[in-house]
Amino acid sequence: MSPTAPRTGPGTSRAPYGSAEVDPRQATEPILALNNVEVIYDEVILVLRGLSMSVAEGRIVALLGSNGAGKSTTLKAISGLLPTEDGEVSDGSITYQGRDITHTDAATIVRDGISQVMEGRRVFEHLSVHENLLAGGYTRSHGEHADDLDRIYTYFPRLADRRSQTAGYLSGGEQQMLAIGRALMAHPRLMTLDEPSLGLAPLLVEEIFSIIGRLNDELGTTILLVEQNARLALDIADHAYVMESGRIVLDGPAAELAANPDVQEFYLGLTEEGARRSYRDVKHYKRRKRWL
Amino acid sequence: MNIFVQLTVTGLTNGAILALAALGFVLIFKSTGVINFAQGEFLLIGAYAVYVGTVAAHWTVGILLGLLVAVVLGVGVERLILRPLVGQPIIAVIMVTIGLGIFLRSVVQIIFGNRPLPFPDFIPGGSVNLLGATVPANRLWGIGLAAVTLAVFTVFFTRSRHGIAMRAVADDQQAALTMGISVRRVFAMAWALAAVSAVIGGMLVANLIGVSGGIIEFGLLVFPVVILGGLDSVPGAMIGGAIVGLLITYTGGYVGGGLQSVVPYVVLVGILLVRPYGLFGQVRIERV
Numbered sequence: 001m002s003p004t005a006p007r008t009g010p011g012t013s014r015a016p017y018g019s020a021e022v023d024p025r026q027a028t029e030p031i032l033a034l035n036n037v038e039v040i041y042d043e044v045i046l047v048l049r050g051l052s053m054s055v056a057e058g059r060i061v062a063l064l065g066s067n068g069a070g071k072s073t074t075l076k077a078i079s080g081l082l083p084t085e086d087g088e089v090s091d092g093s094i095t096y097q098g099r100d101i102t103h104t105d106a107a108t109i110v111r112d113g114i115s116q117v118m119e120g121r122r123v124f125e126h127l128s129v130h131e132n133l134l135a136g137g138y139t140r141s142h143g144e145h146a147d148d149l150d151r152i153y154t155y156f157p158r159l160a161d162r163r164s165q166t167a168g169y170l171s172g173g174e175q176q177m178l179a180i181g182r183a184l185m186a187h188p189r190l191m192t193l194d195e196p197s198l199g200l201a202p203l204l205v206e207e208i209f210s211i212i213g214r215l216n217d218e219l220g221t222t223i224l225l226v227e228q229n230a231r232l233a234l235d236i237a238d239h240a241y242v243m244e245s246g247r248i249v250l251d252g253p254a255a256e257l258a259a260n261p262d263v264q265e266f267y268l269g270l271t272e273e274g275a276r277r278s279y280r281d282v283k284h285y286k287r288r289k290r291w292l
Numbered sequence: 293m294n295i296f297v298q299l300t301v302t303g304l305t306n307g308a309i310l311a312l313a314a315l316g317f318v319l320i321f322k323s324t325g326v327i328n329f330a331q332g333e334f335l336l337i338g339a340y341a342v343y344v345g346t347v348a349a350h351w352t353v354g355i356l357l358g359l360l361v362a363v364v365l366g367v368g369v370e371r372l373i374l375r376p377l378v379g380q381p382i383i384a385v386i387m388v389t390i391g392l393g394i395f396l397r398s399v400v401q402i403i404f405g406n407r408p409l410p411f412p413d414f415i416p417g418g419s420v421n422l423l424g425a426t427v428p429a430n431r432l433w434g435i436g437l438a439a440v441t442l443a444v445f446t447v448f449f450t451r452s453r454h455g456i457a458m459r460a461v462a463d464d465q466q467a468a469l470t471m472g473i474s475v476r477r478v479f480a481m482a483w484a485l486a487a488v489s490a491v492i493g494g495m496l497v498a499n500l501i502g503v504s505g506g507i508i509e510f511g512l513l514v515f516p517v518v519i520l521g522g523l524d525s526v527p528g529a530m531i532g533g534a535i536v537g538l539l540i541t542y543t544g545g546y547v548g549g550g551l552q553s554v555v556p557y558v559v560l561v562g563i564l565l566v567r568p569y570g571l572f573g574q575v576r577i578e579r580v
Binding site for chain 1: 326447450453456457460462463464465467468469470471473474543574
């Protein structure tokens, strides 16, 4: 199929891209909803241009998109981190459990139950593994720490082995586990993860994704996952959103999205026939064809 | 031998007090990245606050007043002077702390004048026989008090929730925010704790040399101490304090001739040649 040929697959027969209303198929009450959120950096750079999405309680929701689409910004807007980077939500609203948290400060948002695992792991390098976890439990009372630590060491036995080691010297995979464990210490109801697979070996990535799945299953933690590795993300997620240039351009149940020829082409590197394409062609093609 | 014991006690007293002053400096630099050139003045204000409270009522009141003044001073400086400077060039922040130091020093002079005041001696005086040498008891008390304070701070940083939060902020402010740690509150706490350690240090210096502007000169020795120990290291501040304190006293006692004011800096340069981050300064962690 040539790059410019018109498409007639099931992907184009869906609702027009960009109309990202809340999907009626997500039956449960959304725990988090973003309504036409606009984010501006330094008062001039518009990064999110009216983004709307919702996350249903107890689900895993994936947010896909290429570099610079605004995925990390979306997570930072939710966590209240934008002021630290001269950014602000200039329009729209973010509601969590029915309450408006658009301009709530980061510390309060963590107390309310949203924890973010930031891109690049960001462990406290000079603190030990144990102290990193204690820092994660800052918002909880001292009495709860013992149980919480036990639980995290059961999920991540490797961290238990390294409990008194300086976190900066852990391997990348262990640091990612520590970052997730640290976020768990705050008892989040909603955990947002920014590129947990970044820079990790494939085996470790699978391990980490299986743990994310277990956290969702066993603890009932709602997960909002930003990933470049679309295949893995769609595997684990219930629902997925695709964003480009600061807007949602496509969304649906993860399985449906994985079958969508456009998604296959742009994010999974497959042609419509299902054969793998050279990654180089995909990139080249992407430069000419845009969703919007 | 007698002289050695005496000099060691004197050196350790100076060292312990220096460590307290340096601890405050390190605290502020580590968590907020600000180099506080007014640390000597913090010692001065602490000493005067304890003096006023003690003279007016009782030494317990003096210490409480000192701590109260420390917290108000620390939090006030952070809130009113440094917070508006967030994001400004480091040189601007340094100039502001230098200016703050001059301001505080002058205010103290306006109120209390230039004459040294005798520090009320609630710390037991007299002398004690130690290993065959006669040493002043107040110096031993000084070492003890400073050691206890430093131990309390160490436990605070390694065990308590707020101590760990402060170290977390020092490592990565944004990540600390995602743990629900309020970075602003940690900054305020760092300044307050720095002022508290300065008050205890100032009180101990005043007990030795009287309440006067000389306390600031003592405070200036903080710089060789923290550079030697590592600008961001709490144990470094303690050990650096002990080293500088002992060096000065030994040189003064055995060599003399004003050499004691030079030797610390010579040793400082020597150590920096070998360990550029100072003895215990945090090395940037790079994984390979």
